[in-house]
Amino acid sequence: MEAAAALIRAGQLVAFPTETVYGLGANALDPEAIGRIYEAKGRPRGSPLIVHVSSIAMARELVREWPENAARLTELFWPGPLTLVLPKSDLVPIDVTGGLDTVGIRMPNHSVALELIRASGVPIAAPSANRFSELSPTTADHVRASLGDRVAMVLDAGPTHVGIESTVVSLAGPEAVLLRPGMISQAQIESVIGPVRLPVNCASEPHPSPGMHPKHYSPRTRLVIVDAGSLPAGRGACLWITKNPGSARDIQMPADPYTYAARLYDTLHQLDAEGLDWIAVERPPSDILWAGILDRLTRAAAE
Numbered sequence: 001m002e003a004a005a006a007l008i009r010a011g012q013l014v015a016f017p018t019e020t021v022y023g024l025g026a027n028a029l030d031p032e033a034i035g036r037i038y039e040a041k042g043r044p045r046g047s048p049l050i051v052h053v054s055s056i057a058m059a060r061e062l063v064r065e066w067p068e069n070a071a072r073l074t075e076l077f078w079p080g081p082l083t084l085v086l087p088k089s090d091l092v093p094i095d096v097t098g099g100l101d102t103v104g105i106r107m108p109n110h111s112v113a114l115e116l117i118r119a120s121g122v123p124i125a126a127p128s129a130n131r132f133s134e135l136s137p138t139t140a141d142h143v144r145a146s147l148g149d150r151v152a153m154v155l156d157a158g159p160t161h162v163g164i165e166s167t168v169v170s171l172a173g174p175e176a177v178l179l180r181p182g183m184i185s186q187a188q189i190e191s192v193i194g195p196v197r198l199p200v201n202c203a204s205e206p207h208p209s210p211g212m213h214p215k216h217y218s219p220r221t222r223l224v225i226v227d228a229g230s231l232p233a234g235r236g237a238c239l240w241i242t243k244n245p246g247s248a249r250d251i252q253m254p255a256d257p258y259t260y261a262a263r264l265y266d267t268l269h270q271l272d273a274e275g276l277d278w279i280a281v282e283r284p285p286s287d288i289l290w291a292g293i294l295d296r297l298t299r300a301a302a303e
């Protein structure tokens with residue numbers, strides 16, 4: 001941990017576990033260190049990064065306003081898989097926010113992540129620790145396979161527990177907006193702050209959450225979402241929740257969304273290494289608890 005914190009202070013990259021996915025971390029206050037994140041990921045510069053903090057006090061230094069809704073949500077959901085987008089303070093370099101006047105912040109619910117931030121003494125900017133547009137890593141092995149020696153150190157704390165990326169909510173405008181669904185559901189957020197709107201279609205106006213490319217979180221293998229029955233030709237595998245027709249290599253997935261999310265990326269990483277023609281995934285229930293999972297699967301299936 002001391003060595004990792006020293007690397008962060010020296011402007012280097014350290015991959016670390018959070019409860020959602022592994023992050024590729026750098027000192028959020030150091031523009032050169034931030035540049036190394038974009039380079040290692042091969043990610044376009046316009047994509048804003050999430051800044052990870054170890055306390056509410058640290059979060060408040062990064063923003064110009066701390067609205068009542070931020071206080072309410074963080075009291076209930078931090079540390080945890082919820083990112084809040086707020087107007088940034090002058091402390092935050094625009095390199096971190098992709099040029100935006102807002103910053104995404106979260107306090108991860110993982111002792112290793114929190115200890116790294118505390119030991120470094122700075123907030124840590126971290127996207128998922130994978131090359132751009134690839135599947136996010138839920139183990140240290142996934143990080144090494146994707147980034148290799150592009151990262152100075154990988155802190156290995158075993159598989160992550162939540163399994164998909166945090167819910168992102170913007171509180172920067174007059175209405176709260178759900179920018180990215182996750183395992184903290186829209187209903188949970190609305191029960192605390194009232195109505196949250198969904199982003200308008202990104203084709204018709206500037207994208208509210210510039211990192212959310214339609215094709216994202218993808219295995220290399222072609223992924224298709226299926227309702228039932230017909231599967232593509234060739235060699236593939238199927239992730240089922242309810243049905244199990246025995247027509248392909250079938251993988252039974254958990255019917256509970258939280259357990260499903262925790263297993264999803266590792267299952268896809270493993271199948272992706274097999275050189276199949278396709279991976280089929282049974283369409284998850286339309287229930288709001290599955291919204292984050294459906295979002296990632298839809299993006300992974302986008303051409």
Ligand code: TXA
Pocket residue numbers: 018020021022023024047048049050081083085097100102103104108126127128129164165166167168179180208209210211212
């Ligand atoms: O669970 C997670 O959120 C993981 C772990 C490592 O914390 N991080 C993660 O980071 O998924 P990344 O960079 O892969 O996704 C960050 C997303 C961006 O793609 C964007 O949609 C949104 O968060 N975001 C960040 N800052 C924003 C801002 N200022 N305005 C709008 N959206 C923002």
Ligand code: MG
Pocket residue numbers: 127128136
């Ligand atoms: Mg990512």
